[in-house]
Structure formats: C-alpha cells, structure tokens
Amino acid sequence: MTTMLARCTPALLALPLLAAAPAQQGDPLRSVYTTLDPAQCRTIRTYEETGDSEQRCPGIAGHVLLVSDGDARVSVTVVTPDRRQHPLDYWTVITSGFSSLGPRAEWRVRGTGRALRPVALIVRVNANEDPEVPERRTSYLAVARLTGGRVCVTHRIGPYANANELARQAADRAGTLPCLGPRQ
Template sequence: MNKKITFVVLFFLSFLNVQADNFTSLLYTSTYTSINQKDCVTLDSDNMGSIQECESFVDIGVKVIEGDIRQSIVLTRHGEEYDLAFWSTVGSAFSSLGLKIEWRHELQQPKNVIGMIVRFEANDDYENIGKSSSYLLVSKITNEEMCVVAKVAPQERQNEMARKILDSKDELPCLRSIKKSEK
C-alpha cells in the first residue's frame, strides 16, 4: 500500500514538474535576425579584422566584431554598448558565429526581450585545428545589463536546453572574463 501511495505521489509530482516546464515555455517565443555577413553593413575593416553592423531587434543594435580569426558580438541600446566579449568569457580559440541570432521574448511582446542565443563554432581542439565544436551561447538581456550567462555544449536537444536557461525565472549571473594565468 505504501509503495502504491509513494508511486502515485511521485508520478503526480513529476507530472506537475513537466506541466510547469510546458507552461513556462508557452510564455516565451523566439524571433530570428540575420548576422550573415551578406546581410550586414561593414563599418570598419582592415588586415586585423572588421566590424559589421547587422539587423537590429526592437531597440537593440547588433555589431559583429572579428579579429585574429575570432568573432564576438557587441549589443547596443540607447547609446550604450554591451560587449559580450566571447573570446574572453567563453573561449579564446579561433571561432566563428552562426548565421542568425535567436531572440527570446514574451509571447506577442517582442519589446520584452529576455535574452539571445547564438551559435559559436570554436576550434578548441588544439591538436586538430580543422575540428570545431558547435556551442550555443546564451546571453541575458535586462534593463541593467546584457551579458553571456551560459555556454551549452554540443548535445542532443541543445537548442531546447539553451531556451530553457533563458525561460527559467532564475537569476542568471554573468560569466566572468577568462583571465590569463599569471607567470
């Protein structure tokens, strides 16, 4: 009898947890913008790299920065710049970005942006330069700050995991810059 009650209680709690996750995912949706070089305007370019201005989303501007075979994003809003600094927060390996940004926002309320997700291809296997790993970088967007909060490793359901990080109501701390070890 006790085993049956325990099973029923555990089943019910599992059901509630799944329903809560489904409900949370119904509160948010995604809109996509391009960061493909052909869709962006070159603001500056030299032998060391370039700055491209890409499609904005609502009141958030997007610049793709490339230097030393590494790419990152700087977001702008109301004259302020928010450097996501991928090469110092998530990895210093040679890298490139995917072709689009996924913006997470409240359903039917694109002005209520909660974050963005972008693909980050990193050549992090130093013994095999031709091999890259495909991460998803998750950045939160609030009125006070915009910063990287997670790096989702390549795996099954990677996109869903990245969305779930943003869709949770958890306080998301910014990833700190990677500091070079002192000699």
C-alpha cells in the same frame, strides 16, 4: 501532526520546482530570428593592418548586434535602443580559440508588435580549440540575458543532442542568473 505533515509534504516538494521555473510575466516566451550572415550585415569598420572588422547586423525592437572579428576570433556586442553598447566578450567567456558565428541570432521575446520585448539572446559560436586538428570544431550556444540588470552571457551550452532546447530553457531564466566570467 502526521496529518499536517502529510498535507504539507507535496507543497514542500514542489517548492524547488517553483523556484527553478522562470517567472511568468504575462506573455509566454517565444523565439524571433535575425541574421548574422556577413553578406546581410553592414561592415562599419575595417582595420587595414590586421584585417579585423566590425559589422552591424539587424536586431529587433530597437536592438542591434555588432559582430567583431579580430584575429580570427568573433564576439557580439548588443546595442540597446538607448544606444548603449554591451560587449558579450565571447572570446573570453565562450572560447579563446579561433571562432566563427552561426548564421542567425535567436531572440527570446515577450509580446508582439510595438510591445515586443527581448529578454535573452542565443548565438551559436563555432570554436577551433585544438590547434593540432584545425578542422575539428566545437559548437557552443552562448546565452545572454538582456534584462535583469547587466547585459551579459549567463550560459555556455556545449554540443549536446538537445543543445537548442537547453539553450532556450537557460535563456528563459537568464534574467535572474549571474554573468559568466572569463574561462580559465
């Protein structure tokens, strides 16, 4: 009995690590970047009364990003190759404060060329959450899953020294995780 337990213990200890690891589906995940720079995106709608706007930014593998700016708050909608729109609702999921986006989107992908498959999206959201100190910004990384069911935000990574690496790790397993709800 003791010998059998000793043989099984290493395997049992490894189970939580295996459960937490992203599923391997052949190709390793890597990053591809596209711009969110307003000068390189195309304005497709402007609302005269409010000044709100929507821009179409390039994506990859038939995906497009729509950047919505309303009341000095921004969000992204992912448009999939079948033209379905998936709002990520950064203004409720990431921050309700005034916000802006970082200059680029990071796509976590598998494959190459025509076989390129995006599995997750990482976007920097810079938020002003303290009206008393408008120049103070908090930088978040919004991680969204693009596979595994509904397209949605699964992680809100705060301003840590290793935030980029944490966001990539979260993105690599986002397809199996639940969507975030509105912040309270």
